[in-house]
Amino acid sequence: MAESEDNTDSVTADDVAAAAGVSRWTVARAFKKDASISRQSRERVIAAAEALGYAPDLMASSLASDRSNLIALITNDFNNPHKLVLLERLTRILWSRGWGTLLVHMSDSEDASAALLAASQRRVDAAVVIGTRFDDKMLETALGARRLKKLVIFARYSQNPNTLAIACDDEIAMRQIADHLLERGYHRPVFLAGPDTQSAKLHRKSTFIEYWRDRTGTIVPSINTSAYDFGPAIERVTALLQDRDAASRPDVLVCENDIIAIGAMDAIRYRMGLRVPQDIAVTGFDDIPLSSSPAYQLTTYRQPITAMAERLLDVLEGKLTGDVALPGQFIARLTT
């Protein structure tokens, strides 16, 4: 144990090299995974480093190597609790594999280039867009304005060719939900989607509508909320159900995600005074923590976040270069 606890100034590889009696480059090798270095040298260096409290400076390392080991996590939609789950899982897995995560807020297209610019100024190795409300134009602009090494779209599809999407397989998911509803005898669904952006690439709505038509021959009507939040969902569903009797009402609301489904349930219960699922059933998507609470018990579909994060690692390490859609898990609770 070294007594130099007064090292307010940081200790560099040179200090460790001097202490261990080797060159600075040998010190660097000791900290590099597959470096060509003898075991005893490495041990001596590590011991010296520990005594001095040395840890490689990642910032200097980045500058020299042109790899920052930093990932920008770009998000806009902070109202959806599911984002918290995604952020948590991603940061934990990325850090555990040596990647740092830079959190970036990007509220609208105006911000977009600023956010990407800021990220690139930090030399991030990749930017991961987590959010449903980025349209492709925005991404294109962002990509054109500032070169990023990689742009990954997480938990959402994208048709931009310069982009790589890692998402839950919405088609499998929505078919499973549809099968479940058909099995339970529902026959008049309405699809409740989020904002109708130019190119929202969640295939949930179209898949559900097409599959339902194939199986029943009927066309499912759909409506949109103005935001991925429960407030607008409440308003929209209230407007939908207002002045309709039991015969003309939908018997199930298929929602694009859980937070909207929860708004729908609140509207059904507290605005209309109806029951879920007896009067109207509801399904969601994401399986946010609240969905399992006794108040909601929402039937939903869980995205395979961990598996998706693993694929993200593959992308970052260059082992994967194509889009990915992974199956998740259907979760039947009490709202259907």
Add this chain to the structure above:
Amino acid sequence: MAESEDNTDSVTADDVAAAAGVSRWTVARAFKKDASISRQSRERVIAAAEALGYAPDLMASSLASDRSNLIALITNDFNNPHKLVLLERLTRILWSRGWGTLLVHMSDSEDASAALLAASQRRVDAAVVIGTRFDDKMLETALGARRLKKLVIFARYSQNPNTLAIACDDEIAMRQIADHLLERGYHRPVFLAGPDTQSAKLHRKSTFIEYWRDRTGTIVPSINTSAYDFGPAIERVTALLQDRDAASRPDVLVCENDIIAIGAMDAIRYRMGLRVPQDIAVTGFDDIPLSSSPAYQLTTYRQPITAMAERLLDVLEGKLTGDVALPGQFIARLTT
């Protein structure tokens, strides 16, 4: 407009200098706020920079200047939706003022030093701890193991002298809640707190209990959940109310925060079949988005997050060096 759109390799200050016919240092000055540079030089440089698509490399800048303009946001408790609100507000305000935010997960004390180490390896200018479950020992260890320039505790108190806390003023808040309850005629409260860590420095519980004793002469019992999450709160409250008749029940549950309050409400309603507030009233703390939903309509207290974030900026800019406690806003809804 330059036609060099093929600049896969990044454009540096030297390139801009050449294009503008000045030296590299003049380019740097053009991008520095209060630098000594003539207006025409600056304009020429900015024009050249724009044409070339140049933006200063923050990583290299950090290395040279020993200021990274990076803040580590350290969190452990991702179950509480309030964290999302805090993260969103902080990142937005920090980025708008030129600070980048590094998101770090720190689940237990084992992680603590690893997280702080990782942060220091990135040369963060400060680490901001956002979370209620970090005990002071953990912080002390972390501080000792790796020197950080600044350690700020956000939305929580701390008595560690090497630390700076920015929080909502719990004393004012809890007195206001108590006054409200007394005014409404409640007289048998129970305080529902989170996990009883060694040194949880939320003064909410002690303040409430002391103030209630001062005003009524009675001692408020308190119970703990095993985590800041609604699931454990449901279990704990169910256990509390089980086998008690209306006379021996509390008439109000004062909860340390909203997510626990929501669990309490779920237990009261769905486990016990009782009504809020007719049978038992509930109060929370934080005013998370869900608290305003028709399903809960929770009476709570909103933390002054924006003001707290502004103070954080003061701290980062060295204008503030002492602890801060700011008053928030009491919000009466329908659960009392």
Add this chain to the structure above:
DNA sequence: CACCGACTTGCACGCGCGTGCAACAATAAT
């Protein structure tokens, strides 16, 4: 016309580490 202050610009050096190659030591093959 010389001179002084205020403003503006250029530059040597360093931040801490990576890369690629050359030199060297330790072992195996002939």
Add this chain to the structure above:
DNA sequence: ATTATTGTTGCACGCGCGTGCAAGTCGGTG
């Protein structure tokens, strides 16, 4: 014992920019 092979180590140079100082410019005054 000599050479080929593998393993290990040292080093010059550069990553892109900031700091502090010295040199340069300009306009105005006596």
